[in-house]
Amino acid sequence: MxxxxxxxxxxxxxxxxxxxxxxxxxxxxxxxxxxxxxxxxxxxxxxxxxxxxxxxxxxxxxxxxxxxxxxxxxxxxxxxxxxxxxxxxxxxxxxxxxxxxxxxxxxxxxxxxxxxxxxxxxxxxxxxxxxxxxxxxxxxxxxxxxxxxxxxxxxxxxxxxxxxxxxxxxxxxxxxxxxxxxxxxxxxxxxxxxxxxxxxxxxxxxxxxxxxxxxxxxxxLPVGKARTKKPHFNVVAGIFEKNGKVLIGKRPTNGLLGGMWEFPGGKIEEGEDHNTALKRELEEELGVNIKLRDAFGEYKHAYTHFSVTVFTYFVEIVEGKPSAKVAEKIEWVDIRSLNDFPMGKVDRSISNDLQEKLDHASSVDSV
DNA sequence: TAGTCGTGGCT
DNA sequence: TAGCCAAGACT
Incomplete structure (x- = not known):
């Protein structure tokens, strides 16, 4: 030129x-x-x-x-x-x-x-x-x-x-x-x-x-490279709810959503049903035996390189005391104060829905 | 080098 | 709707 x-x-x-x-x-x-x-x-x-x-x-x-x-x-x-x-x-x-x-x-x-x-x-x-x-x-x-x-x-x-x-x-x-x-x-x-x-x-x-x-x-122009198709994963997450508090964990500093808080859980492996997968994940992550209660919501989300469907369940501890085996730390948190903890999109949605459910329950109680 | 890392808007 | 794209950087 x-x-x-x-x-x-x-x-x-x-x-x-x-x-x-x-x-x-x-x-x-x-x-x-x-x-x-x-x-x-x-x-x-x-x-x-x-x-x-x-x-x-x-x-x-x-x-x-x-x-x-x-x-x-x-x-x-x-x-x-x-x-x-x-x-x-x-x-x-x-x-x-x-x-x-x-x-x-x-x-x-x-x-x-x-x-x-x-x-x-x-x-x-x-x-x-x-x-x-x-x-x-x-x-x-x-x-x-x-x-x-x-x-x-x-x-x-x-x-x-x-x-x-x-x-x-x-x-x-x-x-x-x-x-x-x-x-x-x-x-x-x-x-x-x-x-x-x-x-x-x-x-x-x-x-x-x-x-x-x-x-x-x-x-x-410009000439770029085509992206490869992204996989989909099914994920389970547990909601430990006790006296208006829930258990959340802080993700390890590095990697996806590093340092953000979440409801504990993980990927469903090949051949597992929700019950098996959630029991395994919570044993691995928190060292507790759990029992599934009611199903809560289903959450779909697309990340850059994969998409997920997260199935959430209320769970109850059968044996053991939760400890942070994978998370940086875990905490029992008042459902009302979940907003104070930084979360990614999916966990924020779960958190918001929990608060709504609580609001609804209390408004029913007061009638 | 090529894969990883979030989310929202647009088509 | 599923995929693409947007004031990129890191490993």
């Missing part, structure tokens, strides 16, 4: 951005801490979902110190519903590192940022360019789509080497001193005009410079 074409792209995109930029709560903020938080929340998550979480977060955690000193359960509670909970755990880790190793100041250069937990190539570029005004590229999924089309690039974008090529292409496009706005212009263009399924090329400010448009290949 020659230098006059590059200058045209810079001018047209920045002008377009001035009048079409989305108005977002973190736009225009000068505090790199807030830029960092917004970028982490936006990872694999749509803008509309993030906005209310962002407001609540900066209200509760206005600065790095408040994050570093907060209990992990409070951090996870603020993150509940956003998913990818390692993001929240990594924010806390990084806040602690910044306090102890960087005198409380976020580093500005990508080379330093990328060493921090939860900050990868994209977020490092975003903080450097948007938060600190450095001339650094920030290439996200929108950018990958826009740049792939702009250069009519047909390499597989899952490949690290190909992503690097796209990033260097973006770097050559950056106007001096305006990298932050330019990066955001690319992202906004990708989210509003250069759409994945139906690109609106007629309203694109850089249609004339787009090599994919001139060859009519925009709908084939």
């Amino acid at each position: 020659d230098s006059s074409t590059i200058i045209n792209i810079q001018k047209k995109l920045l002008i377009w951005y001035r009048s079409n930029a989305r108005s977002l709560p973190w736009r225009g903020l000068k505090d790199p801490y807030l830029i960092w938080i917004s970028e982490v929340m936006l990872q694999q998550t749509q803008v509309e979902t993030v906005i209310p979480y962002f407001h609540r977060w900066i209200d509760r955690f206005p600065d790095i110190k408040s994050v570093a000193y907060a209990p992990i359960d409070e951090i996870l509670k603020a993150w509940e519903g956003l998913g990818y909970y390692s993001r929240a755990r990594n924010i806390k880790k990084t806040a602690e590192i910044i306090l102890s190793n960087h005198v409380g100041v976020i580093p500005s250069r990508p080379i330093d940022l990328i060493k921090l937990p939860g900050i990868g190539d994209y977020i490092a570029g975003a903080i450097a360019s948007i938060g600190f005004g450095l001339d650094e590229p920030a290439l996200d999924a929108n950018g990958i789509r826009v740049i792939s089309r702009l250069y009519d690039f047909h390499g597989l974008v899952n490949k690290v080497a190909n992503k690097k090529i796209l990033k260097e292409n973006l770097r050559t496009l950056l106007p001096n001193g305006c990298a932050g706005d330019f990066n955001q212009a690319i992202m906004d263009l990708g989210s509003m005009v250069c759409l994945s399924a139906n690109p609106d090329c007629e309203s694109c400010p850089i249609q004339r410079e787009c090599m994919a448009f001139s060859r009519n290949t925009q709908k084939d």
